[in-house]
Amino acid sequence: MRVLLSEVNISEGKNDEVVEKVKAALLINNDVKMIDFNSDKDHNRSVFTYIGEPEKVLEATKRLADKAIELIDMTKHEGSHPRMGAVDVVPFVPVEGIEISEAVEIAREFGKYMGSKGVPVYFYEDAAVKPNRKSLVDIRKGEYEGLAEKMKKAEWIPDEGPKEFVPKSGALVTGVRFPLIAFNVNLRTNELEIANQIAKAVRNISGGFRFVRAIGLHITEKDMVQVSMNLINYSKTPIPRVMEAIRCEAARYGILISSAELVGPVPLLAIEEVVRHYLQVHDFSIKQIIETNLI
């Protein structure tokens, strides 16, 4: 079982006809499965999330991007979300049975292909070829409007495609990132200070776990506080380790965890570690799950 995910952000969310044509190009060969789709008129942006065999995901992404580049004209684009191109950002996310290095090859091949079609391309995150291009925020700074000037600077020459500004398409950013898990833990208290202290204890920036981002929040409808987190590498910082660290920190204040939330899609391998940890089945494999035989 080899599963790659792609989450393509295009700069069109107002013209339904264009969005439908792009979607049709993605789905025409029935070789990938769309698991999420969002279109936002204020942002004037649509996001297609789909999974499949890595090679099929690459093919489908090329189809989608070709159609979007054909139909979207950035000289006429207005929207509230930061963007710099018609096909704005294309992260590839390794879900199962595919190494990050293999996903990087896919991203690089996709970038090369789009470059050959006349689109300036930057590689980011795990696919970055230059250290100043790791962060999407840095690459996108100045947005579409500032791109013509930015591209004249030596440090912002594109990784693939034309070296000059292309008004119609703008620039495309593609790369690889690990699956992100949105995990929130609710505490049986309304003292925000406690959630803040625990968030500080578990997040990387203040001395906690390497792959945890966390903040404390007050949840009005529950009148409880929450440690709201992004786990950016569930393999190296697994969910149960974070859960138990929070439980332990909360106990210092005489507080228990009331519930938790896994928001949005979760890779099966993240669940494998939950079973291994709590049931102490150290060699449990997702291959033992009956349904995985059907994938």
Added chain:
Amino acid sequence: MRVLLSEVNISEGKNDEVVEKVKAALLINNDVKMIDFNSDKDHNRSVFTYIGEPEKVLEATKRLADKAIELIDMTKHEGSHPRMGAVDVVPFVPVEGIEISEAVEIAREFGKYMGSKGVPVYFYEDAAVKPNRKSLVDIRKGEYEGLAEKMKKAEWIPDEGPKEFVPKSGALVTGVRFPLIAFNVNLRTNELEIANQIAKAVRNISGGFRFVRAIGLHITEKDMVQVSMNLINYSKTPIPRVMEAIRCEAARYGILISSAELVGPVPLLAIEEVVRHYLQVHDFSIKQIIETNLI
């Protein structure tokens, strides 16, 4: 996602040619996925385990059984495993998205079909139509050799098919049972008495959980003891509840759990409850798992 499992036991494990022909009949339409296969020469018996959409599983089971009935002659069968027919036992197991009542309909339709083909059929477990036919052991008592006499008794008239003994095919037993989970918990001690006490505490027969069967064992290679269990309804007696009850009982003796084992295939829904319980994500659904979109 609707997944039914079938585990067909046929009375042939010596003649590879026959077994291969039966397997070919099962797999010819590529409409089910075989997840396990066992053939035993001493038992002179083979077991085919496969999953798929309920209707496809029914079709495939008919193909398999037709071929086995054609090729196997029970008047010549010898083997060490209890048996009463060429197609001996056919349990259908609802894995996901299918109610027990729907699986019972499938079993009944399969039984009716085999009856129409001239095979005496008994329904057992959840598909039983008579109270004395719940247990496979009761139905199979006396085995093939005693079947001619047994069928003459009013209480053993078959549920489908001919009322008289059919020497070539013998009788077929089909029904529905819930997925069984083999779960063993190892304790940091070699005192068998402690494992026995804990097994007694958690198993149904001596006052424990309704759907747990358990015994204490000594595991020589680890020099530890084990609570060895079958969980026969993970939905009503979920794995985490049993795990934590064992942890609690073991603590009475100052003993911790050293590890546990999930033996063989596990339904994804049993894993859902592990996540809900330990991560306290009370509304977690297996639909959130990315890979389930591919099933």
